[in-house]
Structures are given as C-alpha cells and as structure tokens.
Amino acid sequence: MDVIVLGEPLVEFSADRALTEAVSFRLSFSGDALNASVAAAAQEARVALVTRVGADEFGERLTGFAAARGVDTRWMTPGEGSTGAYALGADPSGERAFCYMRYGSAASRMDRGDVDRSPVATARVVVLGGITAALSASCADAVRHAAATASGRVVYDANFRSRLTTPEAGAAVLRDVAPHAAVVKISSPGDGEALLGRTDPGEIGRACLEMGAAAVAVTMGAGGVLLAEADGGTTTIPAHPVAEVVDQTGAGDAFTGVMAAWLARGESLPDAVRAGAAAASVNLTGRGGTGRVATPDEIRKLIG
Numbered sequence: 001m002d003v004i005v006l007g008e009p010l011v012e013f014s015a016d017r018a019l020t021e022a023v024s025f026r027l028s029f030s031g032d033a034l035n036a037s038v039a040a041a042a043q044e045a046r047v048a049l050v051t052r053v054g055a056d057e058f059g060e061r062l063t064g065f066a067a068a069r070g071v072d073t074r075w076m077t078p079g080e081g082s083t084g085a086y087a088l089g090a091d092p093s094g095e096r097a098f099c100y101m102r103y104g105s106a107a108s109r110m111d112r113g114d115v116d117r118s119p120v121a122t123a124r125v126v127v128l129g130g131i132t133a134a135l136s137a138s139c140a141d142a143v144r145h146a147a148a149t150a151s152g153r154v155v156y157d158a159n160f161r162s163r164l165t166t167p168e169a170g171a172a173v174l175r176d177v178a179p180h181a182a183v184v185k186i187s188s189p190g191d192g193e194a195l196l197g198r199t200d201p202g203e204i205g206r207a208c209l210e211m212g213a214a215a216v217a218v219t220m221g222a223g224g225v226l227l228a229e230a231d232g233g234t235t236t237i238p239a240h241p242v243a244e245v246v247d248q249t250g251a252g253d254a255f256t257g258v259m260a261a262w263l264a265r266g267e268s269l270p271d272a273v274r275a276g277a278a279a280a281s282v283n284l285t286g287r288g289g290t291g292r293v294a295t296p297d298e299i300r301k302l303i304g
C-alpha cells in the first residue's frame, strides 16, 4: 500500500446559506480523512482509508463513494454507532460554518486494534491528523500508536478543531506525534495560534522542528506554504491564484493527500509540497470536501 489514512469520513450536508436559516441541503461525502484519501487516490496512489462506519445506509454510501474514487475500502469496517455526518453552511460574512453530528459515531470508537489490523506497519506513508485524535480517547491512543508503528513515514495534519478538542489536548498529540513525522502540516495562523501560541509561520515551523519533526509545511492560504526541513533550509512555495473561490472546505486535506501520494512514489518533499499546493487550489473551485478533485494532469500543468 502506498498511503494509509486513518480517520473519520463524514456524510456532508451543505447549504449556501447560514445553518440557522437553510432549509435545503446538498448531500455529499467528506471529512478530512476521506478528502485526503480521495485526493491521493486521484494521483494513482494505492490508498486505503482505515476507519469504522455505522452499519447503516450512510455507512454503505460512504464506502461506495470511497470505492468509486479508487480508495481501498477493506479496512472501512461497519461497527457499532452511527456513521458520522456534518452540515456545512455559509455565514452571512461568507465564512463557512460546521455543525457536527458525529459524537459517539462508529469511527469515534476506533482503537489501536484498528491500526494493528491494517497495513500501517508496511505502508509507504501513513496520514494521521489532529481531527482523528480529537474524536475520543481511544482514537487519540490509536493515532499515537499508529505514529510509533509507522515512525519516520508519518504525514501529520495538525487540523485543530475547537468544537472537538482543546488547544492543550491538541498540542499534546502534536508533541507526541512530531518525532515520528516525515512532515507535519500546520496552518498559520489557525493551528499555529491554537496549538503553539504562535502566529509567525517561521516560528511555527521552528517550534515543530524542535519537537522532532523531520519537516514542517506551514500552510498560509493565499500566502503559499513555508517548508522548513530539519536538515535543510526554509523555502516558501507560492500558492496558485484562484479566480473564484467557491468553498475552502477540504483544500487543506487535498494538500495533505496529494503530498502523501507524491512522497509515497519517491518524489522530493519540495515537489510533493508543490503538488499539494496545486491540488488545494483546484479544490477551492468546488463545493464541499470532495466537490473538485485535481487530476494528475491538472497538477502537472499547474506546477509546470
């Protein structure tokens, strides 16, 4: 397996109005782990999503969607609890808003056994994230266990979500996983401010390197990505201008998935980051987490 992603796929109900007013929703499929898996599979990587879904219709639909997008679903296990879902709405300011329906979900019941039953020990790259660790104590343990099992091959997406966890708990997972990470992806100012109390991208990068990460990709939205490597220098990789941003949901996950796919096939880290940044810019032109997924050709054209 090239890439294993551990985390929770979500049924997505999106509206183009505020969630306090919306009456009709479009059904789709998202969640950070599914978004990253689908983005990586579109790059022709062999990708598996390790998760649990409910033994219900939405669990079947999520599994079918992942399979149709080329994701290996052998470790998407139906289990107790319902399939996770979330509603995505637009605030009057144009900002997106999330409302989660995932507490006690099937995926939140994952534990280190799910890691041991899957090819985490042998996959080229293992994608883990702060959202997965925030789902429950057993998920946090599974993330730490997966990081130790795949030490040196981990892509860790910090992805702080205040509705799921506290800055202290998120920072504790980051500290434990960073020494195992080939690269930590962390946003500035969002994740950096919440987890490290820092907004300066250079300081955020240095703080993660001091924790033991081999490299850090600090994503800065339209400002591009600051890539800091423990045994190298610091480079800024520009973002690709997007004429009209439809929705930013899943752009960071597309970045993570494509970066992981490129690393798994032996590309250099700066090239993998360039490809990830290109995938994120394509994702911004579609609604929801998986509304617009970059093809290999699109990425090649964007990065020249």
Ligand SMILES: O=C(O)C(=O)C[C@H](O)[C@H](O)CO
Residues within 6 Å of the ligand: 010, 030, 031, 032, 033, 035, 086, 098, 131, 161, 249, 250, 251, 252, 253, 289
């Ligand atoms: O916020 C989450 O936990 C989600 O997975 C929902 C979205 O798909 C995700 O945030 C997009 O990055």
